[in-house]
Amino acid sequence: MIEVAIMIEGQNGLNWPRWQRIATAVEELGFAGLYRSDHYTNARPPDRDSLELWVSLTWLASHTRRIEFGPLVSPVSFRHPTMTARMAAAVDDLSGGRLHLGLGAGWQEREHTNYGWNLLDVPRRFKRFEEGLEVISRLLTSDEPVDFEGEFFRLREAILLPRPQRPGGPPILVGGNGRERTLPLAARYASIWNAVYIPPDQFVELNARLDELLEASGRQPADVARTLMTGCLFGRDDAEVRQKLGARNRTFEGARALGIIVGTVSQVVDQLGELADAGVERVMLQWLDLDDLDGLEALAQGVLPQLKT
Secondary structure (H helix, E strand, O other), X not given: OOEEEEEEOOOOOEOHHHHHHHHHHHHHHOOOEEEEOOOOOOOOOOOOOEOOHHHHHHHHXXXXXXXXXXXXXXXXXXXXHHHHHXXXXXXXXXXXXXXXXXXXXXXXXXXXXXHOOOOXXXXXXXXXXXXXXXXXXXXXXXXXXXXXXXXXXEEEEEOOOOOOOOOOOOOEEEEOOOOOOHHHHHHHHXXXXXXXXXXXXXXXXXXXXXXXXXXXXXXXXXXOEEEEEEEEEEOOOHHHHHHHHHHOOOOHHHHHHOXXXXXXXXXXHXXXXXXXXXXXXXXXXXXXXXXXXXXXXXXXXXXXXXXXX
């Protein structure tokens, strides 16, 4: 059945004590993986602790043994793709082959403005993203020096050494729901496509479109795993569910329409079953309260055993 991983917002107060506690809990509780965003800050103040992505993943690689992990997603606007490829290959090797290399174009205007990065208009942003995917893919997969001449990036006899221990390096994950830009890039470069905050019926539609794009590009549908990152409002009883909905000014029906997983154990299990029927192989549940480890434990103990049957 469907695998369940945890996703956290790294700009939402993440520091070393919280990261270490969360990683230990996710590993010990039996979740499939731990993923995090790559942001300097939130789209609106106040600013909170925001542990740097690749530093945190390096620690995770050497302090866990089982879970898969990675960025959801790391924007090419923050780092030169050659540096991203070097770091990703090293972290993947350090972990014994457990990194998922989530990549994106970038979207949040505030952090790009505040920290001096050029977000670009949407067409040029996705052109840069495509070039970044090409550079990273070729460096990870080529045993020979690579030349590349693009608008944003250029390589001359570039080679990644040492070569990744995993053939082809860590799998590239492309995240997003865009039919015109994101899905074609996923069909060309990704080993994992990750949809974001959509209900099962929309996932079915986009999943079918990705199959068409893969076949048109000479790849097979099975070449790309299908995952979903979505919100999670889990409660140990109905009162806790109502409290969490109220805190976010949502109704149960409104949250479900957005694809958010919401409810008690039995409701969560039923909703995960709907996602599995829609073709989702792994769901990354967005866990916003970084200090609520008791809730995370209750979720794991209540839900995960029922997904093994």
